[in-house]
């Protein structure tokens with residue numbers, strides 16, 4: 001079996017490693033001419049860390065990131081309303097990691113080159129079309145510098161070409177651009193002193209204005225690289241600019257709204273001012289679709305289920321897709337049945353998660369606290385009783401598939417090795 005993977009992001013590279021582990025031959029074709037460590041922080045939840053560690057990547061994650069120890073929800077004044085352990089600190093068999101997205105991508109790329117060889121990843125290959133005949137699919141690429149890369153044929157094509165997926169557009173031509181949530185995220189990293197446990201993830205504010213931050217690496221002098229996101233919701237329903245992960249942001253567009261968010265334990269405005277670079281990203285997603293499989297073509301990662309970058313789902317769900325897909329391809333003799341099984345398992349699971357991120361994210365409790373006590377409170381128990389707080393936390397975890405007992409007891413997705 002020979003598989004063509006389109007897109008060398010987190011999903012595409014994890015697919016390559018997973019197929020290789022299953023003894024399935026594959027190659028990755030990436031649009032950009034050079035893969036560089038772009039983006040800022042992301043979190044890998046225990047279910048995806050499990051999969052990456054079964055690929056032998058735990059030591060590399062350990063070197064690059066921080067084992068997330070707890071999540072803290074706080075008001076816009078810094079009053080803590082919920083604090084709970086994460087990863088192995090919460091009894092999961094696997095840790096949760098906070099990492100730099102670009103460093104994760106480069107680590108996966110290095111692993112692909114080391115295991116599959118230098119000829120496994122082709123850059124400068126932007127897929128524009130796919131033709132199919134019985135049992136095979138051929139990818140066609142955009143000309144670059146006057147040269148058109150040769151088409152590539154294989155038994156299956158995995159389209160992991162991100163939120164603006166060209167390949168998804170071939171099968172859903174009327175879908176249009178992603179849907180804007182009326183929220184804009186300003187994202188950055190700042191070198192600073194550790195806060196709280198030194199491995200805490202903080203979500204503060206409420207549904208209309210939010211601050212999210214967590215450290216993503218320890219630096220030699222005892223400081224940390226701190227990832228942060230400042231989020232604001234707008235009345236406008238027309239997005240002012242399309243999503244681009246690398247668009248520069250401007251302080252004056254959001255800092256004034258956060259100027260008095262000086263918590264006793266975290267100086268939000270100072271952290272923002274200390275950033276090396278700021279990016280602006282209109283938070284958007286796509287509706288769930290009725291199929292990810294079109295003959296021998298399968299969608300994966302953001303191309304299949306772009307969601308808001310909240311709740312740590314983007315990279316984590318792409319990793320789960322990759323592993324499930326490899327597992328199905330390795331376990332079955334019939335490729336069409338394997339693709340159908342992948343679709344049947346992963347599409348409903350991510351559609352449920354999409355609904356959840358649109359309705360209420362993991363920090364839904366913050367909205368309730370703001371509505372009931374916009375000017376602060378003396379006794380949190382009178383605003384949101386402990387049982388209600390616990391119910392908020394449990395609801396999201398169950399729906400998002402990282403309920404501890406379910407994950408700890410789930411069989412491995414390590415694929416059986418195929419006979420070539």
Ligand SMILES: Cc1cc2nc3c(=O)[nH]c(=O)nc-3n(C[C@H](O)[C@H](O)[C@H](O)COP(=O)(O)OP(=O)(O)OC[C@H]3O[C@@H](n4cnc5c(N)ncnc54)[C@H](O)[C@@H]3O)c2cc1C
Nearest residue numbers: 007009010011031039040127161162245301302309314315
């Ligand atoms: C530059 C960049 C920065 C990002 N930064 C963040 C961040 O800071 N925080 C966050 O939460 N998420 C970020 N993301 C998104 C995040 O990586 C994904 O949500 C998640 O990891 C799922 O991964 P994916 O592989 O599906 O998509 P992605 O990681 O987006 O990867 C898609 C890949 O496909 C390539 N590609 C696109 N079109 C084609 C084509 N036609 N042919 C071949 N290749 C193609 C892209 O260049 C990219 O490398 C970023 C994505 C990118 C591309």
